[in-house]
Amino acid sequence: MTTLLDRAPVPVPGKTPRRSVTVLFGIAVLVAGYTGFRLPGEWAATLQAVSLTDGFHRRFLVGTLLKPFGQDYLIFAVASFVVLGAVLAAVALAFFQSRTQSRRLLIVAWLLLPCGGYLFHEIGYFDQVLYLLLFGALWALHRTRFALASAVMALSVTVHEIALLTVLPVFGFALLRKLPFRRACALLAPGAVLGLVILALPPAAPGAVEGLRRSLSTADFPYRVDALDLFGRTQAESWRLYSITAVLLYLLPIAVVVIGGFLVLHRPTLTAAAPVAAIGAPVLLAFGGWDDARWGFLLVTNFVLVVWHRLGHRELKLSQAGVLTAVFLILTHVPMPYFDGYAPRWLTLVTPVEAAR
Numbered sequence: 001m002t003t004l005l006d007r008a009p010v011p012v013p014g015k016t017p018r019r020s021v022t023v024l025f026g027i028a029v030l031v032a033g034y035t036g037f038r039l040p041g042e043w044a045a046t047l048q049a050v051s052l053t054d055g056f057h058r059r060f061l062v063g064t065l066l067k068p069f070g071q072d073y074l075i076f077a078v079a080s081f082v083v084l085g086a087v088l089a090a091v092a093l094a095f096f097q098s099r100t101q102s103r104r105l106l107i108v109a110w111l112l113l114p115c116g117g118y119l120f121h122e123i124g125y126f127d128q129v130l131y132l133l134l135f136g137a138l139w140a141l142h143r144t145r146f147a148l149a150s151a152v153m154a155l156s157v158t159v160h161e162i163a164l165l166t167v168l169p170v171f172g173f174a175l176l177r178k179l180p181f182r183r184a185c186a187l188l189a190p191g192a193v194l195g196l197v198i199l200a201l202p203p204a205a206p207g208a209v210e211g212l213r214r215s216l217s218t219a220d221f222p223y224r225v226d227a228l229d230l231f232g233r234t235q236a237e238s239w240r241l242y243s244i245t246a247v248l249l250y251l252l253p254i255a256v257v258v259i260g261g262f263l264v265l266h267r268p269t270l271t272a273a274a275p276v277a278a279i280g281a282p283v284l285l286a287f288g289g290w291d292d293a294r295w296g297f298l299l300v301t302n303f304v305l306v307v308w309h310r311l312g313h314r315e316l317k318l319s320q321a322g323v324l325t326a327v328f329l330i331l332t333h334v335p336m337p338y339f340d341g342y343a344p345r346w347l348t349l350v351t352p353v354e355a356a357r
Helices: 019-036 042-047 061-069 073-097 101-112 114-121 126-142 146-159 161-165 167-178 181-200 208-216 225-232 235-239 244-265 270-287 292-311 318-331
Strands: none
Touching: 019 073, 019 101, 019 114, 042 073, 042 225, 061 073, 061 126, 061 146, 073 101, 073 114, 073 126, 101 114, 101 292, 101 318, 114 292, 126 146, 126 161, 126 167, 126 292, 146 161, 146 167, 146 181, 161 167, 161 181, 161 270, 167 181, 167 270, 167 292, 208 225, 244 270, 244 292, 244 318, 270 292
């Protein structure tokens, strides 16, 4: 079955978004923000204090950059809002520079899914920095600045090691669409190798965790002890704290929906292996931690990024738009519980009586 996604790109003149689609984009951003907005949590602020100079070998880039400014909550909150604002600016830029309505509506649909609210709820988490770096690398790749794109993605693994299963696969897929296999692998290698080296090293030097605890004990926010405990546990010890099976059972239905939907749009041949791998890689995060809803958010986000990238300057046919609509309607039923006792806000003035009982 050959579909529009398999055909060669057909150049189309640049188009400005229709006013109705632009209004819909604005509404989607407002709804997502209303649904999930909150201030950065103590967990995120605690991890933003982790730095390489304090002896930490993972998740240290953001904390290392922020360390000269101190460890006040305001510093971490401002940094979190700057990153979220930059991500939203990148999304808006992608929307307004897209030449097709299909690409624009894809962005709108992602914002209206539970993912949109979850993006705002995740403020301060390193996932937003990872995707911001991915957007920068894709921009550099588009401008044929290949060395810069590779360097940016190598930095991503110093933000958080989950880059290996989230942004790096998407970057690898984009490389393979633009460059020969060997050169694509060479540009992907620095990030992949650096990520594996970071995983091979102990998370922190002896005494680093205790030192940061003493430092944060005088901070103006209640730091999260359990966040720092991450750097003192082995992976085997972490596995004993949660059920990998339970996380997989949450993620697999989402993976079936998004990968199945993609394969309907893309002929299931060998060329589909790279995009399918880029979409499905976050499922393996079940073996890295217990944040199932967060992994689901990243899984759906990778799906949208891959579809957006493959669309290029082509519009979807009606049948294909119907497939994507069905995928998104199913995904609206996926629960994405929030952290720290938060929950998505109702789009009503009062809580329904039935829910209040």
